[in-house]
Amino acid sequence: MACICRASGEVVGTFVPVLVYWVYSGICMALASTGKYRLHPRKEAADKNLVSKRRVLLGVLVQQAFHVALSLYFLKAMRKSRSGAAAGDDAVPTSLLALAGQFLLAMLVLDAWQYFLHRYMHANSFLYRYSHSKHHRLVVPYAFGALYYHTPEGLLLNTIGGFVAVVASGMSIRASIFFFSLVAVKNVDIHCGMWIPWHPLNALFGNNGAYHDLHHQTQGGNYNFSQPFFVFWDRILGTHLPYDVKKREEGGFELRAATEA
Template sequence: MGGMVSDEVLGTFMPILVYWVYSGIYFSLNRFDNYRMHSRKDEEIKNLVSKGTVVKGVLLQQSIQALVALSLFMVTSTNEETTSFSQPSLFMYAKWFLIAMLVMDTWQYFIHRYMHHNKFLYRHIHSQHHRLVVPYAFGALYNHPLEGLLLDTVGGALSFLLSGMTPRASIFFFSFATIKTVDDHCGLWLPGNLFHIFFQNNTAYHDIHHQLYGNKYNFSQPFFIVWDKILGTYMPYSLEKRAGGGFEARPLKEKS
């Protein structure tokens, strides 16, 4: 690898840097009440965990992810080398990204859904993430360490391996996946947000899932809603102006 920092190191730590930079931007935008999905009061009252605890939880998960990623790169590096004389085409990058997105979506949908339907797993593991009834950006990766390992870290490893992407491609893919995940949890509906334009799986879609009435619906993350649509766990909603400013995602019909 050329340069002072290897692609493997960048692929490991760039998504972590992107996570905190991007969520920090959204944190600074939380002051604009006209774009919030929930009021400041709801965030203070409904959330069951402090922001300090959330930060510590995310840092723990990212530490585990970094160790797994570095180990994975060490094992696969001899088969994934890319020289300056043979750079992949844009078509190859698009192919890798699409496969990785589908793999990640499939893995996360079924693991995520199972964690909701298995009472033991929900009570002792996944409920930690749902302590954030009112999601915000830097809480996107606030999970139980076991869930973080199984859902995000293993899901990311499978996406990398099954897509066949190079470590260099992984820098861009996992940074993109990180931005998308943060965006889904940011709690803001900003005008002109490209994720809201190109993805049905967006901030409002995932906000429905974090509410009590949507707890068994809208499991898909982070890219598409294919599995929710196919398996009947999609909850349609409308986005409406909230009294006092901001927006609210309301289910078109509450499912039993």
């Protein structure tokens, strides 16, 4: 019975964030279809994007299949490495404050991991041309395209980066389910192509749909590398490009670099 519970915990830890990704993507796509919060008109998305939604869907599913396999391996390795602990690897911190500290540390580690790798992907012309440019075929990003990467790059940025953050923070497998689910939500959020003024994540994090959307545009390609939570690496290292969002008369919002406002 204990083995079954441990195995089920690993499966839950692997598949729940994937499910959260698609549920939240569906909500965002439904909101975008209303046109009320879009940062780009539909025609602009159709004209500028260099890949079809069908191909993006297939690419994301392939990415997630590899993610699932690697996650199962990592979670089993985590459990095995902690098997000698008296409280077991599913033990939780003694207080919510300790758990919050683990989450914050994991966020900071993941942000650092993704900022420097992401920036290097742009700085290295070979890596950009043959790997990262695939992600930028979505000039006008949308929710479920958040994980549209070349598979090795996506695994390095997201899967491996996520587990480095979890191990560095010391959180349990049970806690990691919630962390990876939050990461899934934030990845979708920054790629949703919308500005939602009332969204609570906009109040909690500086990295949002408008901030990262600007990075996908011509004027922002060398800026706003931070993802998925905070923006302080951009500010510290001079790659921060502020944005200006204005409401369109015909509906939705217009996004521009603040220096052009």
